[in-house]
Amino acid sequence: MTEPEQTGRGRVNGGLKMMSRATYIREALLKNLFLLCAIVAVAAVALIFVFTTARGWEVVKDPGLAAFLGGTEWSSTLGRFGILPLVVGTLAITLGSLVLGAPLAIGTAVFLSEIASPRMRSIVRPAVEMLAGVPSVVYGFFGLVILRPIAAELTGGMGFGTLTASVILAVMIVPTIATLTEDALGSVPPGIREASYAMGATTWQTIYKVLLPAAKIGIIDATILGMGRAIGETMAVVMVAGNAPQFFKGLGAPIATLTSQIVIDMSYATGTHKTALFGLAIILFLISMGLVALVRALSRLNAKKA
């Protein structure tokens, strides 16, 4: 607990050379400690990637890359491991959650950033942040008990499937998108906002014509990260999606995703089946790398423009 004080004195002394030897060593140790933290984080990602790739790359031999990536049936008893139904399932549920969740989240962010009084903001913002802290199994349980019967009424099926999963995921991605969108709106220079009002624009005109376009790239970033969250979510999806590895047959029909299939199969998978599950993990890893790369590219674009 004495470190901050020491650093403070170091700064007062002006430069490392004026430090006592003890302070110098402490500073060097701390610097390396933080470097170590960063290395551990990077190594964790690298190790996970190496491990899943090592366990999963053999899908190119058995069942073969074409049968794996292009196969239309996932059935472990028949030894068929085609991921297309799972990819379609993941896309359908993710798309559904974005259609429902993104407008909700962006609306929330606009409200927090532009409309809410400080008092209102102090209520709404923690509530939104709390959504991010609710464990996914609780979302899943809520979906299973409350939303599934409603979806069953609406679609005439059993309520397991794309609709229920999308609604649950829409709520789950709201905090991600709302928080980042609010940041993006907050970083629009106040001058732009004031200029708009000075021209006689109403609040709505300012938001719609000035602020949202100005924060566009930040909002797209936020949505992409929300999408990443939706693609990766597992527990809540397993509980409400119905886990049937079939192609999308309507909002009320059961469906499986890349993540839910791994959970359902992992306890008993052996041999090729296990390799195929690691293959699914590689696909998920590549998707999330792709999304992160997209976000980085967009923010570089944004920086260049600014």
Add this chain to the structure above:
Amino acid sequence: MATLVLALTLTGCTGGGERREVIVTGSTTLLPITEVSGEMYTESHDGIAILVSGMGSSAGIESVSKGSSDIGTSSRELKDAELDLGLEDTPVAYDAIAVIVHPDNPVSDLTTLEVRSIFAGVITNWSEVGGPDLPIGLVNRDEASGTREAFSKIIMDDAQFDHGAVVLPGTGQVRSVIADVRGAIGYISLGFVTDDVKAVAIDGVEPSEATVVSGDYPVQRVLHFFTKDDLSDIARDYIEYVLSPDVQDTIVRDAGFIPITAKEAIGD
């Protein structure tokens, strides 16, 4: 833990020492038997711990053959690939798999062929089997399930399950969904059937202890304990305890299963 260390030190820890626990892994169907009998055994046997977990029959068989548990419980027979694992089989109870529907469903009798066609996705409306005009909602178990394995072997006869069926990873989940959805059909162990759902008769035979023992109810199976031959003395003693009339007539029967001794009694 401290007493365990002390005991090991005092006895000089010869021959690997004596563990004071039995690890039981496997079928969720057997949990009512293994959990309750495990607790009773711990109480009456000087605190010897019976550590029970349910991860599915396949996981239990894999676990006992790899030596990470003492007893692997299974609600299905060994598959061909598992025969040469050197596992010893101790049947501990009989169980019937009940085909269950919503209590308001007027259909109360199906033939084996009808059940097969329903689960294969050939029959998709209750009106085809004498019920109301209501789409059938199929509820299946995950492939790790011993109940699914047994159901598939007895009813499906190599026909494939409909891919569009909802897959749920537990007996309790299947029951709660079927209790809630009017058109749903699924299958669970007879021991788990409650008033929330209705078990239908198969080929005119209601599932019950009498029809299982007489062999009339077709969808029945044996519940197993699988062990390796280097079984510890306390694990052996625990298995004997489970097979004793004390447990068979109380815990096994209370859990809705049929004592392994029931058929022998008829045979006498």
